[in-house]
Amino acid sequence: xxxxxxxxxxxxxxxxxxxxxxxxxxxxxxxxxxxxxxxxxxxxxxxxxxxxxxxxxxxxxxxxxxxxxxxxxxxxxxxxxxxxxxxxxxxxxxxxxxxxxxxxxxxxxxxxxxxxxxxxxxxxxxxxxxxxxxxxxxxxxxxxxxxxxxxxxxxxxxxxxxxxxxxxxxxxxxxxxxxxxxxxxxxxxxxxxxxxxxxxxxxxxxxxxxxxxxxxxxxxxxxxxxxxxxxxxxxxxxxxxxxxxxxxxxxxxxxxxxxxxxxxxxxxxxxxxxxxxxxxxxxxxxxxxxxxxxxxxxxxxxxxxxxxxxxxxxxxxxxxxxx
Amino acid sequence: xxxxxxxxxxxxxxxxxxxxxxxxxxxxxxxxxxxxxxxxxxxxxxxxxxxxxxxxxxxxxxxxxxxxxxxxxxxxxxxxxxxxxxxxxxxxxxxxxxxxxxxxxxxxxxxxxxxxxxxxxxxxxxxxxxxxxxxxxxxxxxxxxxxxxxxxxxxxxxxxxxxxxxxxxxxxxxxxxxxxxxxxxxxxxxxxxxxxxxxxxxxxxxxxxxxxxxxxxxxxxxxxxxxxxxxxxxxxxxxxxxxxx
Ligand SMILES: Cc1cc2nc3c(=O)[nH]c(=O)nc-3n(C[C@H](O)[C@H](O)[C@H](O)COP(=O)(O)OP(=O)(O)OC[C@H]3O[C@@H](n4cnc5c(N)ncnc54)[C@H](O)[C@@H]3O)c2cc1C
Ligand SMILES: Nc1ncnc2c1ncn2[C@@H]1O[C@H](COP(=O)(O)O)[C@@H](O)[C@H]1O
Numbered sequence: 397x398x399x400x401x402x403x404x405x406x407x408x409x410x411x412x413x414x415x416x417x418x419x420x421x422x423x424x425x426x427x428x429x430x431x432x433x434x435x436x437x438x439x440x441x442x443x444x445x446x447x448x449x450x451x452x453x454x455x456x457x458x459x460x461x462x463x464x465x466x467x468x469x470x471x472x473x474x475x476x477x478x479x480x481x482x483x484x485x486x487x488x489x490x491x492x493x494x495x496x497x498x499x500x501x502x503x504x505x506x507x508x509x510x511x512x513x514x515x516x517x518x519x520x521x522x523x524x525x526x527x528x529x530x531x532x533x534x535x536x537x538x539x540x541x542x543x544x545x546x547x548x549x550x551x552x553x554x555x556x557x558x559x560x561x562x563x564x565x566x567x568x569x570x571x572x573x574x575x576x577x578x579x580x581x582x583x584x585x586x587x588x589x590x591x592x593x594x595x596x597x598x599x600x601x602x603x604x605x606x607x608x609x610x611x612x613x614x615x616x617x618x619x620x621x622x623x624x625x626x627x628x629x630x631x632x633x634x635x636x637x638x639x640x641x642x643x644x645x646x647x648x649x650x651x652x653x654x655x656x657x658x659x660x661x662x663x664x665x666x667x668x669x670x671x672x673x674x675x676x677x678x679x680x681x682x683x684x685x686x687x688x689x690x691x692x693x694x695x696x697x698x699x700x701x702x703x704x705x706x707x708x709x710x711x712x713x714x715x716x717x718x719x
Numbered sequence: 720x721x722x723x724x725x726x727x728x729x730x731x732x733x734x735x736x737x738x739x740x741x742x743x744x745x746x747x748x749x750x751x752x753x754x755x756x757x758x759x760x761x762x763x764x765x766x767x768x769x770x771x772x773x774x775x776x777x778x779x780x781x782x783x784x785x786x787x788x789x790x791x792x793x794x795x796x797x798x799x800x801x802x803x804x805x806x807x808x809x810x811x812x813x814x815x816x817x818x819x820x821x822x823x824x825x826x827x828x829x830x831x832x833x834x835x836x837x838x839x840x841x842x843x844x845x846x847x848x849x850x851x852x853x854x855x856x857x858x859x860x861x862x863x864x865x866x867x868x869x870x871x872x873x874x875x876x877x878x879x880x881x882x883x884x885x886x887x888x889x890x891x892x893x894x895x896x897x898x899x900x901x902x903x904x905x906x907x908x909x910x911x912x913x914x915x916x917x918x919x920x921x922x923x924x925x926x927x928x929x930x931x932x933x934x935x936x937x938x939x940x941x942x943x944x945x946x947x948x949x950x951x952x953x954x955x956x957x958x959x960x961x962x963x964x
Contacts, residue, residue, distance in 0.1 A: 410877075466876075468846065468849075468855065468856050468857065468858070469849070469850075469855050472846075492877050493858060493859050493874070493875055493876055493877055494876060496842050496843065496846070497846055497857075497858045498846075499846065500815075500842075500843040500844070500845065500847040500849075500850065500856075501847070501849065501850040501856065503843070503847060504812075504815070504846070504847045504850035504851050505850060507925075508927070509810075509812065509927030509928040510811065510843060510847075510927070510928070511928065512840070512841050512843055513840050513841075513842075525931060527934075528840075529840060530838065530839050530840055530933070531730075531734075531736045531837070531838055532837055532840060533936075534736040534935075534936075535736050535738075535933055535934065535936070536933065536934045536936070537839070537930050537932070538930065538931050538932045539810075539929070539931070540928060540930075540931050541927065541928050542927060542928060542929065543927045579854075579885060579886055580855040580857060580884070580885035580886075580889065581883065581884050581885065582881055583871075583882040583883060584881070584882040585876065585879065585880075585881045585882075586879050586880050586881075586882075587876070587878050587879030587880075588878055588879055593877050593878030593879075595877050596877060596878070599964065623964055641861075641895065641896045642875070644895070647732050647756075648732070648756050648895055649895060651840070655963045656961070656963040656964065666732070666733055666735075667732045667733070670732070673936070674936070676963065677961045677963050679953065679957070680942070690942050691939070691942070692939060693939070693942045694939065694940070694942065694943065695942065695943050695944075695945060695953060695957070695961075696943070696944050696945070697944070697946075697950055698947060699947035699950065700947075703947065704947055704950035708950050708951060708953055710951065711950075711951035711952075711953070711954035711955070712954050712964075714954075715954050715955075715958055715964070
């Protein structure tokens with residue numbers, strides 16, 4: 397039986413959750429076993445039922461007022477209890493901040509081998525081997541999990557969602573929790589609203605020191621908004637507080653894997669590339685033809701960003717107006 | 720206040736990654752190893768806390784003798800003492816088990832790890848360790864303050880931030896922004912020579928995974944240059960050729 401953690405935010409599932417459910421359901425189908433999704437915290441039944449559409453044969457909802465806010469120890473305990481009750485042999489979570497917070501604890505509870513940042517389905521021809529990114533995207537490693545139960549944290553935006561059109565079988569479980577399981581407390585949550593979170597974005601417009609100063613970011617934001625993209629930046633840009641730290645990508649920032657990464661006025665230092673090189677399509681705009689970013693890019697424009705950005709923005713607006 | 724900081728010894732961020740032995744081993748030839756950048760932040764924050772409210776900071780590493788320069792550096796930066804568990808760090812599970820075995824005998828108030836090691840990008844040791852010790856864990860923290868045995872932290876969540884409070888002991892893992900790393904000064908480097916670095920042997924040998932091979936990403940096909948005076952073509956290419964917008 398394959399168990400998948402259906403991570404929710406404020407009662408909603410994210411695309412990465414559907415990807416995880418489809419991933420788990422695919423493996424379940426290949427092995428002729430069931431796929432069970434576990435939701436923790438409050439999610440409406442209609443939304444829980446959607447998990448069946450993405451492949452869950454059964455949905456177990458664990459909910460109580462105490463589970464309203466994320467809590468790694470309690471969520472992991474509830475999840476591991478369902479895993480044990482259902483007899484899970486493979487456990488799937490999304491490789492998100494909270495997904496990973498749960499995954500490690502669940503693995504320790506189940507004495508399960510664990511791989512995070514997984515980008516392949518398991519290859520069982522010789523053991524149970526999954527591929528993961530290592531060295532911040534500079535390489536891949538094939539990891540063989542040798543325990544009876546395996547935990548996989550899969551990278552968002554890597555696997556497609558599939559609709560299986562199964563009918564929902566909704567059940568509930570109490571998770572076996574007591575007050576002693578709630579030691580840490582979420583006090584306050586602040587989410588950037590109206591903006592696409594970088595970690596989930598499929599399109600990213602990013603800029604570096606070549607933009608000269610924070611006052612020039614208007615056109616970057618406008619281009620991102622027109623394309624429906626998130627904004628990102630290089631490390632010096634966030635170090636100088638031109639942009640918030642949450643936008644810093646690279647080896648010491650966020651690692652992203654969007655379908656499109658547009659790098660404007662960023663040199664393409666190895667530490668920056670480490671966080672973005674797995675992007676499907678990369679565009680570099682730089683006035684220096686020798687900028688290392690051009691070696692990592694699919695499309696390049698050697699030009700002053702201030703000259704070409706208005707033209708690109710205009711063309712993007714036209715495209716969006718026409719579609 | 721007794722703080723334990725977990726230190727991973729990793730290749731410098733400028734390392735050109737290559738492999739040997741038929742792509743089964745990371746090629747360490749000519750590679751400079753450093754303290755994992757997130758662990759350096761965890762260490763610095765631990766020192767800031769103990770300097771303000773008293774206490775000790777112990778650095779711990781699971782590694783072979785070749786990790787000692789990084790461990791020595793933690794002492795030069797300011798850790799009071801250091802422990803090396805003498806083993807090849809096989810995977811996050813193994814590392815967490817070794818650290819848990821040591822931490823059980825010592826009663827730390829706070830254990831800090833980095834958000835992830837920049838080599839294997841696991842991001843798992845903190846959660847595994849906390850579960851093995853039966854204490855709470857809070858990952859990707861960007862701030863931590865301790866008052867009356869309670870830690871108040873901010874952590875990154877997808878698309879925002881969460882403020883969390885938690886009674887000690889706990890395991891927290893450091894995200895960038897937690898603080899600025901410290902550079903060791905001459906006095907620190909001298910003092911480090913006489914600080915204790917204990918080497919302990921491993922307990923148990925549970926194996927949960929093995930890396931069977933590595934691969935480098937396929938080289939890009941080469942960049943397609945768009946003339947600057949036709950920059951608007953980019954949007955057309957992204958739409959019709961790359962089909963990403
Ligand atoms: C331990 C460590 C970790 C690091 N981690 C990260 C990380 O996670 N992320 C990260 O980004 N960096 C990281 N760095 C820093 C990295 O090495 C580079 O210094 C940084 O990425 C450079 O940022 P930049 O490209 O914005 O600036 P610069 O290197 O200053 O490059 C600016 C670029 O803009 C171009 N330019 C200038 N004006 C224009 C214009 N008008 N139009 C078009 N182009 C223009 C220039 O030709 C140049 O290529 C790290 C460094 C270290 C040592
Ligand atoms: N070999 C090790 N010895 C001590 N601590 C480690 C080791 N490997 C990882 N850690 C700690 O665990 C954190 C997360 O590592 P990882 O799960 O490997 O990404 C690191 O930032 C370190 O704080």
